[in-house]
Amino acid sequence: xxETAQPTAHPSRARAEIDLAALRANVRTLRAKAPGAAxxxxxxxxxxxxxxxxxxxxAVEAGATWLGTATPEEALALRAGDGLPADVRIMCxxxxxxxxxxxxxxxxxxxxxxxxxxxxxxxxxARLAGRPARVQLKADTGLGRNGCQPAxxxxxxxxxxxxxxxxxxxxTGLWSHFACADEPGHPxxxxxxxxxxxxxxxxxxxxxxxxxxxxxxxxxxxxxxASHFDLVRPGIAMYGxxxxxxVGASADFGLRPVMTLTASLALVxxxxxxxxxxxxxxxxxxxxxxxxxxxxxxxxxxxxHASGTGPVLVGGKWRTAAGRIAMxxxxxxxxxxxxxTGAEAVLFxxxxxxxPTAEDWAQAAGTIAYEIVTRIGTRVPRVHVNEGRDG
Numbered sequence: 001x002x003e004t005a006q007p008t009a010h011p012s013r014a015r016a017e018i019d020l021a022a023l024r025a026n027v028r029t030l031r032a033k034a035p036g037a038a039x040x041x042x043x044x045x046x047x048x049x050x051x052x053x054x055x056x057x058x059a060v061e062a063g064a065t066w067l068g069t070a071t072p073e074e075a076l077a078l079r080a081g082d083g084l085p086a087d088v089r090i091m092c093x094x095x096x097x098x099x100x101x102x103x104x105x106x107x108x109x110x111x112x113x114x115x116x117x118x119x120x121x122x123x124x125x126a127r128l129a130g131r132p133a134r135v136q137l138k139a140d141t142g143l144g145r146n147g148c149q150p151a152x153x154x155x156x157x158x159x160x161x162x163x164x165x166x167x168x169x170x171x172t173g174l175w176s177h178f179a180c181a182d183e184p185g186h187p188x189x190x191x192x193x194x195x196x197x198x199x200x201x202x203x204x205x206x207x208x209x210x211x212x213x214x215x216x217x218x219x220x221x222x223x224x225x226a227s228h229f230d231l232v233r234p235g236i237a238m239y240g241x242x243x244x245x246x247v248g249a250s251a252d253f254g255l256r257p258v259m260t261l262t263a264s265l266a267l268v269x270x271x272x273x274x275x276x277x278x279x280x281x282x283x284x285x286x287x288x289x290x291x292x293x294x295x296x297x298x299x300x301x302x303x304x305h306a307s308g309t310g311p312v313l314v315g316g317k318w319r320t321a322a323g324r325i326a327m328x329x330x331x332x333x334x335x336x337x338x339x340x341t342g343a344e345a346v347l348f349x350x351x352x353x354x355x356p357t358a359e360d361w362a363q364a365a366g367t368i369a370y371e372i373v374t375r376i377g378t379r380v381p382r383v384h385v386n387e388g389r390d391g
Contacts, residue, residue, distance in 0.1 A: 014261070014262065014380050015261075016380050016381070017259070018051055018385065019258050019259075019260070019386055020386045023055060023058045023238060026239070026256060027062035030221055030237060034216070034225070034232045039066065040232065042067075043059070043068065044068065044070040048239050048373055050373070055239075056084060066090070067091070068090075068092075069092045071092060074092065076107055091112065092109060095111065101133070102128050105125055105132075112135070114146045116159065132170050137171060139195075141191075146177075150199060153202065154206075160208070173214065173231075175212075176199075177217065193215070193226065193227055212229075214229055217234070218235050220232075239259065240255045242359065245359055256350055261346070264342050265294065266293040266295040266329065267341055268334065269291055270289070271289060271290070276323075277291065277323040278324040278326060278330065289335055292343070295328065296380070297327045305365040309321065310347075310364045312346065313345070314334065319332035319334065319345075320333070
């Protein structure tokens, strides 16, 4: 077991332990679901809060040949990072006018284009860079966010081919994104898949020769083999979080949660019955009890919406956030138990020790587990363990 964080002289207030062996195992499990497709490990948003570069390295070790980010800045940081093969492909898709197109081209990134403005900026940057831009054309097949509308697709395809003939771009991919793949059987899934096939077929009839065609996100990778095409793009599933809890938990898909969030109790004290706890006194002790202070709060990404419901394992027992979750801390009622100041509080993890999972916190806060892991803030150090290759 190895850790990227340096040992500290004092116990940490809190830590998010990232199990890279679990991540590698998840990648292998997901690859087995789409054996004929290349694998893009999506590491946007600092790898969903898990640490982009260590997770990218682990994913590549497990067979990923592509990395995906939202912003070009994320992609450029990966390209500049240590330990990634020079030939790993890195794609980014969330561009705004005036973005770092030239830097992206010079650093061999694949950039996504959803409209003519983006193609124009990519072409201008390619002229300045003196080399073609690797571009992927994104089709809006029904999600209604980024992507080119079907009515505008012929113009984008035609102009991309023209730029390609001039040596200014190489069209490396055609792609799209599902709206409801986490709801298998939703009519939009089949409709988007059909529309994607139509838009790909049109582009190829016009002369586009993409290296990859792709639409499958985490849930589609797991449940919809018809969507795999040349490449799949798992995101949250790679981190062991189920993309569709209604269909199955992580274990049902053969996945293991990668992040375990723990803290050391900052204080344990006895209080009498009728004692108000935290802002607004939304919780009052029923009788004499002990309170434990967990030194994490909404500034660390702990959702305030889970006040009164957020689960924590302390001393082998589930406790619940007592009263309001504050900016830096919250309280649990220990029911008279005294585990001692400094005792471990496990907010979430794989569940092996009976601890809550990120999905439990999502239910407590009325959100999704994606948000729970991604929002853990920078005050919480990430400690990456099991960095070495495994079997």
